[in-house]
Amino acid sequence: MSNWDRxxxxxxxxxxxxxDIERFLNISSKRNLLIEQVYQNQFLTTPxxxxxxxxxxxxxxxxxxxxxxxxxxxxxxxxxxxxxxCIGLMMFAFILFVSSFYIWDISFIGNRRFTDDILSKYLxxxxxxxxxxxxDIKCEDLEAEIRNTFSEITWVSVEIRGTRLIVNVKENEAxxxxxxxxxxxxxxxxxxxxxxxxxIVRNGFSCVxxxxxxxxGALLVDGTIPILDDAGNTVFLHETHADAxxxxxxxxxxxKKLALSRVEKVRTGEKRSGLYIRIFGYTIYLLPxxxxxxxxxxxxxxSQLCLLRNFYLPVYWGxxxxxEYGEYERFYTKEEVEKIGQRYLQxxxxxxxxxxxxxxxxxxxxxxxxxxxxxxxxxxxMENIAVEAKTSGKYEEN
Amino acid sequence: MTKxxxxxxxxxxxxxxxxxxxxxxxxxxxxxxxxxxxxxxRSVLVYSETMIxxxxxxxxxxxxxxxxxxxxYDKEEMEIIGCIEVLxxx
Numbered sequence: 001m002s003n004w005d006r007x008x009x010x011x012x013x014x015x016x017x018x019x020d021i022e023r024f025l026n027i028s029s030k031r032n033l034l035i036e037q038v039y040q041n042q043f044l045t046t047p048x049x050x051x052x053x054x055x056x057x058x059x060x061x062x063x064x065x066x067x068x069x070x071x072x073x074x075x076x077x078x079x080x081x082x083x084x085x086c087i088g089l090m091m092f093a094f095i096l097f098v099s100s101f102y103i104w105d106i107s108f109i110g111n112r113r114f115t116d117d118i119l120s121k122y123l124x125x126x127x128x129x130x131x132x133x134x135x136d137i138k139c140e141d142l143e144a145e146i147r148n149t150f151s152e153i154t155w156v157s158v159e160i161r162g163t164r165l166i167v168n169v170k171e172n173e174a175x176x177x178x179x180x181x182x183x184x185x186x187x188x189x190x191x192x193x194x195x196x197x198x199x200i201v202r203n204g205f206s207c208v209x210x211x212x213x214x215x216x217g218a219l220l221v222d223g224t225i226p227i228l229d230d231a232g233n234t235v236f237l238h239e240t241h242a243d244a245x246x247x248x249x250x251x252x253x254x255x256k257k258l259a260l261s262r263v264e265k266v267r268t269g270e271k272r273s274g275l276y277i278r279i280f281g282y283t284i285y286l287l288p289x290x291x292x293x294x295x296x297x298x299x300x301x302x303s304q305l306c307l308l309r310n311f312y313l314p315v316y317w318g319x320x321x322x323x324e325y326g327e328y329e330r331f332y333t334k335e336e337v338e339k340i341g342q343r344y345l346q347x348x349x350x351x352x353x354x355x356x357x358x359x360x361x362x363x364x365x366x367x368x369x370x371x372x373x374x375x376x377x378x379x380x381x382m383e384n385i386a387v388e389a390k391t392s393g394k395y396e397e398n
Numbered sequence: 399m400t401k402x403x404x405x406x407x408x409x410x411x412x413x414x415x416x417x418x419x420x421x422x423x424x425x426x427x428x429x430x431x432x433x434x435x436x437x438x439x440r441s442v443l444v445y446s447e448t449m450i451x452x453x454x455x456x457x458x459x460x461x462x463x464x465x466x467x468x469x470x471y472d473k474e475e476m477e478i479i480g481c482i483e484v485l486x487x488x
Contacts, residue, residue: 026441029473038468040447 010071011036011044014053018062027056042067096307103132104163105304105312111169113152119167122149131314134160162310182388185239188221190214191387194248204242214385220246223391239391246386249360251378252352256344258373261331268294270324276300278316287322296322332373337366341375348379358382424454428485434461434478442468442476450478451488458488 016024021041028035033049033056045053050066057064079085106123108116123129126145128137139158146156146169155170188204196212204221208214223242226234274287285298298320305315332340341364349359360380367374410417418425425437436452436459443458444451445468450461462484469477 022442022445025445025468025471029471032473034470034472035468036470038445038471039465043468 006071008072010047010069010073012047012050012066013042013044013068013070014050015042015065015067016057016062017041017065018057018060020060021062024056024060024062027060028053031056047073096313099313100163100311101134102163102314103128103134103137103160103165104130104314105306106130106165106167109166109168111171113171114150114169119146119169122146123167128165134163137165162308163312164310183241185223185391186241186388187219187223187391188242188244188246188386189389190216190218190220190246190248191385192216192248192250192383194250194385196246196248197382198247199244200247201244203240204244206244208246214248220244220386242388244386245384247382248385249380249382250385251380252348254345254348254375254377254379256341256375258332258337258340258375260368260370260372261329263327264330265295265297265325265327267297268324268326272296272322274320274322276302276316276318276320278302278314280314285320287320290324292324294324294326297325298322334366334368337368337373337375341366341377344375345377345379348377352379352381352383355383422455426459428482431463431482432479434482434485435475436478437475439474439476442471447480452476460484460486460488462486 018024025035025038028049031052033052034046035049036044047069050064053064106120106129108119111119120129123142126142128142137158137160139160142158143156146158146167147153152172153169154172157168159166159168193216194214196208196210196214199206199208199210201221204223205225206221207219214220221242221244223240225238225240227236227238229235270290270292272287272290274285277284277286290296299322300318300320302316302318305313305317307313345362345364349362352359358381360382362380363378365376367376407417417423422438424439427435427437429435436454438455440453440455442450443453447466448462448464450466450468452459452461461478461482463480463482466478466480466482469479471477
């Protein structure tokens with residue numbers, strides 16, 4: 001018998017005294033009267049079976065004495081005159097009933113590339129969020145929407161369990177489609193100013209050689225190839241999609257400006273701890289009072305009320321720690337500016353390395369004046385400067 | 399068991415049928431030394447915290463130990479928990 005049944009049915013703790021206890025137990029079991037936890041001449045039984053046992057007790061000449069009562073029937077009987085408690089319980093049951101029509105928690109399972117945050121924001125854009133009525137959500141439609149929007153998600157299942165919306169996804173590990181090669185005729189021009197270091201032409205007519213200095217926009221590879229006859233005259237212009245790697249030494253200039261000072265938060269060491277409760281969007285902080293005129297920073301450890309595994313409710317609570325802090329203006333020192341500059345440069349270098357750009361060297365400069373600090377970094381790199389452009393039609397006049 | 403009972407048992411064994419179900423034999427399960435379950439018993443003969451004596455179909459079983467407690471029992475089965483030290487047939 002489960003604990004729930006025990007609670008609903010109620011139990012009476014009975015003390016048994018007499019010489020023929022074993023006979024009493026045997027007759028009770030033969031009459032199908034429930035007896036549990038027989039220990040130290042005490043046992044548990046149901047209120048109904050206890051009444052039946054009185055005749056058995058008389059027959060076997062044992063004395064039964066009630067030592068305690070537990071369970072819902074006794075609780076209700078003891079509190080039968082407490083009307084407010086009854087109203088409160090009914091209201092609680094009503095709120096639970098109404099809450100069960102809404103979604104209060106959205107969980108994602110199986111997502112790796114798309115984080116919970118991305119998927120939550122997407123669902124929010126479809127008006128699917130905590131607090132939405134369950135009947136308004138069409139799981140099949142939602143599945144189709146997710147599949148259509150995120151092509152990397154190959155399988156999706158949306159289900160409503162209790163007050164939870166569970167989104168199961170499977171992402172495609174391999175590439176979904178191979179990028180189609182561009183076939184339309186085009187030229188390659190310089191995307192940046194630089195000195196040509198290497199020329200690898202796969203398709204087209206090269207217009208530059210190693211050592212040339214090219215300006216931005218200069219033609220590097222011509223996609224229009226002239227077909228000449230024996231006399232050297234152009235008889236036909238063959239337009240192709242120019243394809244080449246033109247590696248050049250270029251310079252990247254980074255400029256970062258900083259104000260002379262910044263506002264810094266410093267905790268004073270004053271701390272208040274308390275409780276945080278949020279019910280249906282209303283937040284209550286239970287914190288000790290303070291007469292401080294400074295600012296407070298709150299750190300909350302939040303949990304959501306969950307009655308059963310899938311029955312979440314819009315009730316959040318947790319411990320809250322409030323730290324007092326003051327704000328003051330602090331001027332940057334040259335060392336700090338240098339550190340910021342180095343961090344900025346490092347981040348930029350990492351981005352370039354990811355693109356396969358080779359970094360040859362860098363040159364930095366920090367200037368400070370009344371308006372603020374200026375960090376200037378010049379990076380010398382080797383990179384492919386060829387970018388596609390429409391065919392120039394250079395030979396068309398011929 | 400009577401001679402006719404033995405005959406039935408032989409027939410059931412020949413047919414490879416479970417004899418305990420067919421003949422109503424007592425079944426005893428013991429988990430560690432803290433839990434004992436008895437099925438098909440007749441009655442409780444003696445009950446105390448240190449000794450429980452139970453009438454089975456053909457024999458008696460004596461359970462000795464400490465803090466013995468009948469967790470539940472009905473017409474057919476009984477579960478005893480506690481620190482069981484001795485289990486003896488009489």
